Amino acid sequence: MGVRIAGTGSHLPARIVTNDQLATWVDTSDEWIVQRTGIQSRHLLEASEIPSDMGVDAGKKALEAAHVLPEQVDLLLVATNFPDLICPGTAPFVADGLGLDSAPFFDLKAGCSGFVYGVAVANGLIESGLFPRILVIGIEALSRVTDWSDRRTCVLFGDGAGAALLEKATGPSAILGSALYGDASKSMFLNLPAGGTRLPASAETVAQGAHFLKMEGSGVFRNAAPMMETATLAALADAGLTLADVDWIIPHQANQRIIGALVRKLDVSADRVIVNLDRVANTSTASIPIALDEEIRSGKIQPGDVIVMTAFGAGVTYGAIVVRI
Numbered sequence: 001m002g003v004r005i006a007g008t009g010s011h012l013p014a015r016i017v018t019n020d021q022l023a024t025w026v027d028t029s030d031e032w033i034v035q036r037t038g039i040q041s042r043h044l045l046e047a048s049e050i051p052s053d054m055g056v057d058a059g060k061k062a063l064e065a066a067h068v069l070p071e072q073v074d075l076l077l078v079a080t081n082f083p084d085l086i087c088p089g090t091a092p093f094v095a096d097g098l099g100l101d102s103a104p105f106f107d108l109k110a111g112c113s114g115f116v117y118g119v120a121v122a123n124g125l126i127e128s129g130l131f132p133r134i135l136v137i138g139i140e141a142l143s144r145v146t147d148w149s150d151r152r153t154c155v156l157f158g159d160g161a162g163a164a165l166l167e168k169a170t171g172p173s174a175i176l177g178s179a180l181y182g183d184a185s186k187s188m189f190l191n192l193p194a195g196g197t198r199l200p201a202s203a204e205t206v207a208q209g210a211h212f213l214k215m216e217g218s219g220v221f222r223n224a225a226p227m228m229e230t231a232t233l234a235a236l237a238d239a240g241l242t243l244a245d246v247d248w249i250i251p252h253q254a255n256q257r258i259i260g261a262l263v264r265k266l267d268v269s270a271d272r273v274i275v276n277l278d279r280v281a282n283t284s285t286a287s288i289p290i291a292l293d294e295e296i297r298s299g300k301i302q303p304g305d306v307i308v309m310t311a312f313g314a315g316v317t318y319g320a321i322v323v324r325i
């Protein structure tokens with residue numbers, strides 16, 4: 001029968017920072033940010049807040065929506081690029097917060113494609129019979145790795161988490177197709193140089209700002225739309241569908257101009273493309289599940305709707321999944 005998304009949840013920090021507020025921190029303007037990215041505001045964690053707690057809240061909401069108890073979860077898969085701690089990551093803290101009993105958990109690091117990768121992997125694990133119910137959560141606290149004096153990156157990002165509970169399908173609602181890709185020749189497009197085992201954190205790395213996210217913005221920009229186009233068409237072919245069968249496209253929320261380029265390449269109506277980056281900015285692995293959850297809860301996405309979710313990100317990774325809700 002396949003695998004379905006039985007419930008979703010999301011969490012955004014309470015603190016909202018507008019472009020005008022950002023313009024008091026760095027040399028930028030609301031006009032530049034809106035014109036170049038479409039972003040108007042973002043939610044950012046307070047210094048006292050813990051990133052994994054966003055995932056706990058999103059996960060609780062997904063379990064409630066799916067009518068599944070924490071002890072019924074067979075595996076927790078947390079997609080994140082910047083874990084609470086380098087070791088043991090983020091998943092154990094989320095498992096503890098959710099009260100997952102002795103279910104296994106692990107972090108999956110696949111750039112901003114982490115949620116798409118996670119759902120595709122979870123789909124295979126459920127189909128194999130190994131884990132009947134899997135909670136996939138994308139969590140990202142980009143504000144904690146952003147150089148707030150670098151206007152080229154700091155205006156782009158926000159914090160948040162989004163979750164989906166996957167289980168065996170009992171009706172038409174199902175994951176219909178997927179396509180995952182990597183292009184390791186572009187591995188340094190997005191990177192955080194220090195703090196890993198190649199360049200451990202030291203007074204020098206901190207002085208150099210090497211513990212902040214670095215990005216080759218124009219390289220990412222040029223490749224993003226073609227990659228999401230390739231993945232979308234391949235995932236649809238895997239599902240035996242065409243764009244005419246699709247009700248909604250949820251692209252990774254990085255930049256309105258990238259989404260616009262994807263819309264033109266696919267030749268679809270912009271009305272069928274879900275966008276929330278104006279309010280939440282780029283939340284990396286959390287961007288797609290937050291948008292999915294918001295529009296399921298708003299009623300825009302209805303049971304039976306066919307959705308393509310497509311992403312690209314550090315690695316570089318890219319991919320797409322096709323789902324009937």
Ligand code: UT7
Nearest residue numbers: 027028029032036037112151152155217218220221254255
């Ligand atoms: O999840 C994936 C994560 N990353 C991305 O998705 C990023 C993809 N890349 C992008 O979205 C775009 O490349 C950016 C939004 C990052 C940059 O847009 P752009 O149109 O490629 O601008 P640019 O980098 O060519 O910069 C144009 C000018 C430069 O000034 P000069 O050299 O022409 O005088 C920049 O210094 O804009 C300047 N600039 C800014 N000005 C005001 C760059 N950032 C800002 C800023 N405010 N925040």
